[in-house]
Amino acid sequence: MKSGNCPKTALVLLLGTLCFALAISTNAQIQTEKSATVGRTTMQVQMERGEVVLVDGNDLVVKMEDGTIRHFPNVSESAKVTVDGKELGIHDLKPGMKLQRSIITASTPQTITTVQTVTGKVWHVTPPNSVILTLENNTNQSFEIPKGQKFNVNGERVDAFGLKKGMIVTATKIVEVPEVVVSQQKHVIGTMPAPPSAPPADVPILIARAEPTTAPEAAEASAAPAPTKTLPKTGSELPLLVLLGLLCLTASLGVKFLRANISV
Numbered sequence: 001m002k003s004g005n006c007p008k009t010a011l012v013l014l015l016g017t018l019c020f021a022l023a024i025s026t027n028a029q030i031q032t033e034k035s036a037t038v039g040r041t042t043m044q045v046q047m048e049r050g051e052v053v054l055v056d057g058n059d060l061v062v063k064m065e066d067g068t069i070r071h072f073p074n075v076s077e078s079a080k081v082t083v084d085g086k087e088l089g090i091h092d093l094k095p096g097m098k099l100q101r102s103i104i105t106a107s108t109p110q111t112i113t114t115v116q117t118v119t120g121k122v123w124h125v126t127p128p129n130s131v132i133l134t135l136e137n138n139t140n141q142s143f144e145i146p147k148g149q150k151f152n153v154n155g156e157r158v159d160a161f162g163l164k165k166g167m168i169v170t171a172t173k174i175v176e177v178p179e180v181v182v183s184q185q186k187h188v189i190g191t192m193p194a195p196p197s198a199p200p201a202d203v204p205i206l207i208a209r210a211e212p213t214t215a216p217e218a219a220e221a222s223a224a225p226a227p228t229k230t231l232p233k234t235g236s237e238l239p240l241l242v243l244l245g246l247l248c249l250t251a252s253l254g255v256k257f258l259r260a261n262i263s264v
Contacts, residue, residue: 031117039109046103055093062099083190096193104185114175118143122167127160133169 050062053069060072080087081099120133123140128149132142150157163169 033115035113035115037111037113039111041106041108044105044107046105048101048103050099052093052095052097052099054095055090058090060090060093079188081188081190083192088190093190094193098191098193099188100190101186101188104187106183106185108181108183110179110181112177112179114177116173116175117170119168119170122163122165122169124165125160125163127163129160131160131163131169 049065050070052060053063054061058073058075058077060075062070062072064070075090077089079090081093082088083097118133118135118141120135120141122131123134124132128145128147130142130144132140134140145160148159150159156162
């Protein structure tokens with residue numbers, strides 16, 4: 001990834017030198033040199049942590065440290081995760097694994113300098129816009145002249161109107177373009193999910209299981225007293241009261257009868 005500002009052009013004037021923007025049909029007589037001036041590199045480290053939620057083919061779903069869910073589709077087969085000193089691929093990942101990715105970004109500023117030099121004889125001038133030079137191979141090329149450009153001719157500074165046919169002109173164009181070269185390195189490490197914890201040693205473990213009833217247990221079960229059965233309560237106490245009333249009435253009549261016989 002590269003980023004740069006607008007090109008900054010430095011024009012160098014030599015004795016009898018013409019500086020101009022090139023509009024050429026061939027590069028036969030133009031010499032071009034490029035050089036780079038490199039600045040100080042700055043480093044930036046970014047950490048990302050998450051837990052594997054789902055692995056489906058080459059698709060990976062991770063729950064990030066901030067709770068968000070991220071989907072990584074079509075993970076490359078060459079992508080590796082270092083776990084306990086071993087490199088694992090996408091198909092080796094399991095739900096519950098902890099992942100940590102470090103992204104190291106290096107930014108290096110540099111300036112690309114391009115120097116173009118051409119030498120020729122003035123064949124025709126159209127001031128103040130352009131000039132045609134006859135190059136060393138006897139071909140003519142047209143060059144545009146920057147607005148307001150001044151030229152040093154025999155120690156005098158003249159504009160395009162001071163150029164004459166037959167003058168030997170050497171022109172040098174220097175273009176400096178600043179840019180930033182960015183590179184990234186990514187490294188992923190992981191840890192296996194922790195196994196389930198075992199119970200403490202001093203806590204008993206109970207295991208329930210069904211066992212068949214033995215013969216003595218069956219005999220004890222048959223010798224046990226049968227539960228008392230209670231008949232359902234289907235009648236009321238009214239007939240009993242009527243019977244007691246009749247007995248009392250009969251006894252009263254009997255007593256009166258006996259007293260009557262005794263008095264006679």
